Amino acid sequence: QVQLVESGGGLVKPGGSLRLSCAASGFTFSDYQINWIRQAPGKGLEWVSYISGTGSTIFYTDSVKGRFTISRDNAKNSLYLQMNSLRVEDTAVYYCARRVRYCSGTTCSYDAFDIWGQGTMVTVSS
Amino acid sequence: DIQMTQSPSSLSASVGDRVTITCRASQTISNYLNWYQQKPGRAPKLLIYAASSLQSGVPSRFSGSGSGTDFTLTISSLQPEDFATYYCQQSYSLPLTFGQGTRLNIK
Numbered sequence: 001q002v003q004l005v006e007s008g009g010g011l012v013k014p015g016g017s018l019r020l021s022c023a024a025s026g027f028t029f030s031d032y033q034i035n036w037i038r039q040a041p042g043k044g045l046e047w048v049s050y051i052s053g054t055g056s057t058i059f060y061t062d063s064v065k066g067r068f069t070i071s072r073d074n075a076k077n078s079l080y081l082q083m084n085s086l087r088v089e090d091t092a093v094y095y096c097a098r099r100v101r102y103c104s105g106t107t108c109s110y111d112a113f114d115i116w117g118q119g120t121m122v123t124v125s126s
Numbered sequence: 127d128i129q130m131t132q133s134p135s136s137l138s139a140s141v142g143d144r145v146t147i148t149c150r151a152s153q154t155i156s157n158y159l160n161w162y163q164q165k166p167g168r169a170p171k172l173l174i175y176a177a178s179s180l181q182s183g184v185p186s187r188f189s190g191s192g193s194g195t196d197f198t199l200t201i202s203s204l205q206p207e208d209f210a211t212y213y214c215q216q217s218y219s220l221p222l223t224f225g226q227g228t229r230l231n232i233k
Contacts (some may be wrong), residue, residue: 035222045162045170045213047222061221095169102175110176111217112160116169 002026002115004034004096009120016086016124022079022096022117030054030074033099035113036081038092038122046092049081050099064090086124093119128152128216132225138233143204147228149197149214157193158218164227165210173212174199204230 008020022034036048049060049070058070069082079096097113129152139145149159157177162170172181174190177197187202201208209232214225 044227045164045215045224047224059220102179110158110179112172112175112181112215113162113170114172114181116171118169 004098004115004117006094006096006117006120009094009122011123011125012086013126014086014088014124017082017084018086018122020081020083020094020096020120020122022081024077024079024098027098027115029072029077033057034072034079035097035099036070036079037095037097037113037116038090039095039119040089040092043092048094051079083122086122088124091122091124093121095119127221128155128219128223130214130216130223130225132212132214132228134228135226136229136231138231139204140233141204141206145201145204145230147199147212147230149192149199149225151195151197151216151218154194155216155218158216159190159192159197160215160217161188161190161199162213162215163208163210164213170213206232 005023012018030053033052035050038046038048051058051070055072067085071080096117098115099111100114101108102110131150133148159177161174164170173184173188178190189200191198211227211229213227
């Protein structure tokens, strides 16, 4: 069964740190770019970061640059998000999501988030 | 950043109704547009990719159209399990961005 399972969420004070994990199963983990996407309580979805299958390419949304670090261990089929200098506005459910590419012949143009974890809640509050 | 704007923000409809949700991008994104469904307390689920391609396993009552800046998601005949929040998302450029969501309520 193809799935992603997040863990590591919790309550942390402003300025604190937290490390989220995402365990993958049922597919060849290293073949896929994996993303972190978050959703503040009662709000919409916000893309946070992605890492390529090999780990060589990484991007972040501006609001987390310099504070969050994404990484992966393909031998353990695991993705991580190290979150430092946490702010109240980082409070959200954090999802990991697989980004799949759709190909026609040798041309791969489109992509989407096809597999999502159940999410882990991060609360930043004093 | 590309801004994605959905309309309406919410709507009420009945089982069997035909419903259309629109999504507008702040700049052209060709057809790099995806649609997701999210139910309360659950992760989003991919419905449509590349503006009009149905994800495997998604019922055919869901369809998408559009290109450039204007897109639509249509549900041809609402079923009870379709009452949820729907999000569009552009995959044209980073940062990847989502619309604010459209909540579909039972009338």
